[in-house]
Amino acid sequence: MRDGRDAVLTAIRAALGRSANEANREVAPPARHVRPAVSDDLTERFQRKLESRAATVERLGSAHEVPGTVARYLQKWNMASRVVCAPSLAMLPWPKGSFDLHVGPARRDERVSITSCFAGVAETGSLVLLSTAATPTTLNFVPEHHLVVIRRDQIVRHFEDAWERLRRWNAENGMPRTVNVISGPSRTADIEQTIQLGAHGPRHVHVMIAEK
Amino acid sequence: MQIRSIEFKQRAAEALQDPILQRALNRARGGFVDKRAAAIADLPEFDALREDAARLKDHILDHLDYYLERYEQAVQRHGGRVHWARDAAEARRIVIDICRNAKARTVCKGKSMVSEEIGLNAALEAEGMEVVETDLGEYIIQLAGEPPSHIIAPAVHKTKDQISDLFRARHQRPRLTEVPDLVNEARQVLREKFFQADVGITGGNFLVAETGSSIIVTNEGNGDLTQTLARVHVVVSGIERVVPTLDDATLFLRLLARSATGQETETYTTISTGPRRFADVDGPTEYHVVLVDNGRAQMLGGRFRDMLRCIRCGACMNHCPVYSAIGGHAYGWVYPGPMGSVLTPLFAGLEAAYDLPNACTLNGRCETVCPVKIPLPDLLRELRHRQHDEGLTPAGERGLLRLWAFFAERPRWHERLSRLAARLLHFVGGAKGRIEKLPLTLGWTRARDMPAPSGKTFLEQWRARGRDDA
Numbered sequence: 001m002r003d004g005r006d007a008v009l010t011a012i013r014a015a016l017g018r019s020a021n022e023a024n025r026e027v028a029p030p031a032r033h034v035r036p037a038v039s040d041d042l043t044e045r046f047q048r049k050l051e052s053r054a055a056t057v058e059r060l061g062s063a064h065e066v067p068g069t070v071a072r073y074l075q076k077w078n079m080a081s082r083v084v085c086a087p088s089l090a091m092l093p094w095p096k097g098s099f100d101l102h103v104g105p106a107r108r109d110e111r112v113s114i115t116s117c118f119a120g121v122a123e124t125g126s127l128v129l130l131s132t133a134a135t136p137t138t139l140n141f142v143p144e145h146h147l148v149v150i151r152r153d154q155i156v157r158h159f160e161d162a163w164e165r166l167r168r169w170n171a172e173n174g175m176p177r178t179v180n181v182i183s184g185p186s187r188t189a190d191i192e193q194t195i196q197l198g199a200h201g202p203r204h205v206h207v208m209i210a211e212k
Numbered sequence: 213m214q215i216r217s218i219e220f221k222q223r224a225a226e227a228l229q230d231p232i233l234q235r236a237l238n239r240a241r242g243g244f245v246d247k248r249a250a251a252i253a254d255l256p257e258f259d260a261l262r263e264d265a266a267r268l269k270d271h272i273l274d275h276l277d278y279y280l281e282r283y284e285q286a287v288q289r290h291g292g293r294v295h296w297a298r299d300a301a302e303a304r305r306i307v308i309d310i311c312r313n314a315k316a317r318t319v320c321k322g323k324s325m326v327s328e329e330i331g332l333n334a335a336l337e338a339e340g341m342e343v344v345e346t347d348l349g350e351y352i353i354q355l356a357g358e359p360p361s362h363i364i365a366p367a368v369h370k371t372k373d374q375i376s377d378l379f380r381a382r383h384q385r386p387r388l389t390e391v392p393d394l395v396n397e398a399r400q401v402l403r404e405k406f407f408q409a410d411v412g413i414t415g416g417n418f419l420v421a422e423t424g425s426s427i428i429v430t431n432e433g434n435g436d437l438t439q440t441l442a443r444v445h446v447v448v449s450g451i452e453r454v455v456p457t458l459d460d461a462t463l464f465l466r467l468l469a470r471s472a473t474g475q476e477t478e479t480y481t482t483i484s485t486g487p488r489r490f491a492d493v494d495g496p497t498e499y500h501v502v503l504v505d506n507g508r509a510q511m512l513g514g515r516f517r518d519m520l521r522c523i524r525c526g527a528c529m530n531h532c533p534v535y536s537a538i539g540g541h542a543y544g545w546v547y548p549g550p551m552g553s554v555l556t557p558l559f560a561g562l563e564a565a566y567d568l569p570n571a572c573t574l575n576g577r578c579e580t581v582c583p584v585k586i587p588l589p590d591l592l593r594e595l596r597h598r599q600h601d602e603g604l605t606p607a608g609e610r611g612l613l614r615l616w617a618f619f620a621e622r623p624r625w626h627e628r629l630s631r632l633a634a635r636l637l638h639f640v641g642g643a644k645g646r647i648e649k650l651p652l653t654l655g656w657t658r659a660r661d662m663p664a665p666s667g668k669t670f671l672e673q674w675r676a677r678g679r680d681d682a
């Protein structure tokens with residue numbers, strides 16, 4: 001494969017009129033780009049944008065209210081009691097017996113998952129989730145209902161702010177295999193431009209914003 | 213995939229006569245244009261973002277070798293492998309080898325225009341592997357055995373009725389007629405495949421030098437199931453897709469979603485870096501990136517470098533009157549519309565795609581909407597010049613052009629001749645005032661009539677008017 005690499009790089013340098021010993025030159029990074037203006041109430045905007053993309057949002061006083069909220073959500077949808085939970089949320093005060101809680105990645109027939117997340121972006125109402133041992137990626141895509149817990153202080157203005165947090169996280173933990181940016185449930189418009197939710201991923205995304 | 217651009221005239225004429233295709237195109241026409249316009253009206257910074265994006269792309273292209281090497285190092289740092297392919301054949305061989313090593317029987321794919329460009333599916337199938345397209349639009353055309361007709365909405369030329377028939381025949385289940393049911397059936401069938409897949413292949417909208425990541429955007433989540441559930445994740449991407457940092461990728465993502473589908477963002481943006489980590493409980497155990505040149509480095513050195521800024525949003529075709537009238541298949545290869553009319557002759561040769569640059573009306577809408585400000589009409593004009601210089605312009609047309617040049621330089625002659633022509637055409641048009649067939653321009657008059665001139669030249673009328681006004 002070495003020859004393919006050299007041939008392509010040589011062709012690029014020839015086209016740019018550059019020699020191979022210029023390969024290690026320093027290139028000044030591009031300037032900071034324009035960013036869209038984002039109004040000041042980040043939480044309000046985050047919620048509004050998520051709802052405009054067919055997600056549902058609930059505000060909670062604290063993360064301790066999550067187990068009760070999940071129980072009500074299951075009741076409302078009249079759903080079987082199995083819920084798969086990201087290891088990152090296993091320490092919440094889950095009640096014994098009200099539903100069947102499993103901790104780990106998603107099984108093939110999973111219907112409901114609940115995960116934490118890394119950040120929220122107010123600009124577009126997007127959730128940022130990392131793949132780690134405590135937050136497996138399959139939970140974000142295999143089940144029909146994806147429930148997400150976010151703390152209010154995790155919501156940032158622009159994507160660039162989320163990347164700044166990610167760089168700090170990476171410095172300690174290393175870049176995760178996957179960063180998923182999720183803005184509402186799965187959708188398609190591939191049949192006559194008719195929007196249909198639940199193409200391949202979750203049909204429902206329910207976000208719980210906890211004050212703390 | 214065989215390039216059939218040589219048949220453009222014939223296939224365009226057929227497309228205009230195809231009532232089902234025309235129904236599908238009519239339905240699509242307004243949707244893309246209106247949604248994009250609304251999304252852009254919502255973002256006052258849109259033009260400033262376009263400026264930044266065009267400038268950033270030029271910077272990247274100026275230092276393409278530098279960023280690709282930084283990117284490669286970062287991929288390797290995270291345990292991934294980078295493969296470089298000079299051309300389509302080499303790219304296919306690399307992917308086949310990866311799949312063979314993985315003892316792959318089922319390969320799932322996310323949408324990737326580069327994989328269409330290199331003809332990957334047929335090559336893998338020839339090796340005995342089952343290849344499953346998982347983007348709903350791509351899945352539909354795979355079942356139909358057709359190439360994509362649009363780079364964002366590959367099945368935009370199909371009506372719901374046709375899809376109903378296709379699913380009944382291929383899924384061997386009762387015929388469904390409602391969109392939610394059709395989507396649901398595809399979801400069930402493809403779920404099986406995601407869990408069977410040994411290898412998952414995706415494209416790469418952007419490759420980030422800072423982190424060694426590949427980025428894909430989807431609305432369906434098919435790309436994510438493809439790359440998360442398979443043992444091996446292969447990314448196939450063009451060398452021009454590299455960007456310096458995550459912030460730079462964000463600039464393009466803001467423009468891409470709005471330009472492509474009129475959304476502020478697609479539902480899923482996924483940033484993938486290497487194979488699963490030691491402690492991870494899911495994700496692929498191998499991660500490969502195939503960087504495809506296939507003529508791009510050559511474009512970098514010449515007059516068509518601007519085309520490498522393209523982020524494959526599809527806005528130019530959505531706003532093109534020719535594309536809207538005939539759809540994507542007439543263009544004869546994988547890239548249709550204005551961007552395809554530039555790319556296809558560069559990939560396939562000026563002669564094999566002769567008609568594509570010439571079908572353009574030079575109305576300029578594509579350039580106005582392009583998020584990275586590619587001067588598409590200029591590039592198409594340049595291709596016409598090259599065709600002419602290479603002696604590819606048909607003899608009749610060359611003669612006419614030379615004749616026109618002769619008279620254009622001699623205004624008095626020009627006017628005398630125009631007067632003659634105007635009277636002649638007025639006579640031919642007769643009482644209807646329409647000319648149904650005009651020698652030398654049969655392709656043009658086959659699908660439309662030419663209005664016959666009133667019998668007076670523009671200059672004559674202008675002078676008469678001037679006298680009246682004076």
Ligand code: SF4
Pocket residue numbers: 471521522523524525526527528529551578581582583584585586
């Ligand atoms: S040429 Fe411009 S408008 Fe057309 S697909 Fe590429 S980026 Fe989009």
